[in-house]
Amino acid sequence: MKTGKDKNTPDSEEQVNNLENIEKQDAAVENETIPADHQMPGVPTDELSKTEEELSEMKDKYLRLFSDFENFRRRTSKERLELMKSGGEDVMTALLPVMDDLERAKMAMENATDVNAVKEGLELVFGKLTNVLQQKGLKPMEAKGQPFDADLHEAITQTPAGDEMKGKVVDEIEKGYYLNDKVIRFAKVVIGA
Structure with missing residues (x-):
């Protein structure tokens, strides 16, 4: 038989019941979800609404920034495609007079009897072509x-x-x-x- 009481042993059935009730309440609190409209203890309502407004503004700024970036990306890609399509336009425009000269030389060669005149004509066209290409960086x-x-x-x-x-x-x-x-x-x- 024990004469001394153990500190961890409850004195009565009432204490055992109290301990069980406390454990049940703790478990219920851990499993409980807090509703969204529940006021957090210690946080004033005006501060909470101010924070919600800031969050809303930040979301709006984020959406606008994302939209601006998407528009910029589409516009840049469209400009790049247009540049690729018309990138050689200035070179082609510069070469058109040389093409005209070559056509005239071709027509002149059909009826030409003097080889030296044809040779001089071709040298002039070649010189013009060389000058145009050098102006374009070649x-x-x-x-x-x-x-x-x-x-x-x-x-x-x-x-x-x-x-x-x-x-x-x-x-x-x-x-x-x-x-x-x-x-x-x-x-x-x-x-x-």
Whole structure:
């Protein structure tokens, strides 16, 4: 038989019942959901409404910003497509007079008896074409006699050459071109070996 009481042991059935009731209330509170219109304790109503208004304003600003960005994206994509379609328009317009000259030269060649006159005409048209292309930024690449550079030249073959032409471009099969200092066609060359 015990003479002393354990501190954790309840004194009576009433205390046991009280403990069980407290545990049931705690479990009910944990499982309970708080309704949306329930006032939070310690938060004034005007502060809560002010916070809700700020949230509403921020949502509105976000939607407007998102809408503006979508409009900007669509407009930019449309402008890009239009630019791609008409990007070469200025070059084509500049080449039309050269095309007219070529047509006139073609008609003149049909009835021409003097080969030198035809040759001079073609040289004039070629000079005009070269000037138009240079105005638009096209520049021919000088490769013959230069050291071979893989960033500018495409080697087709090698040929035996003297010591002074070893590793240099001996012959140019196809001319290379720059457009505004960017290589748009590599020169096809023969390298001295």
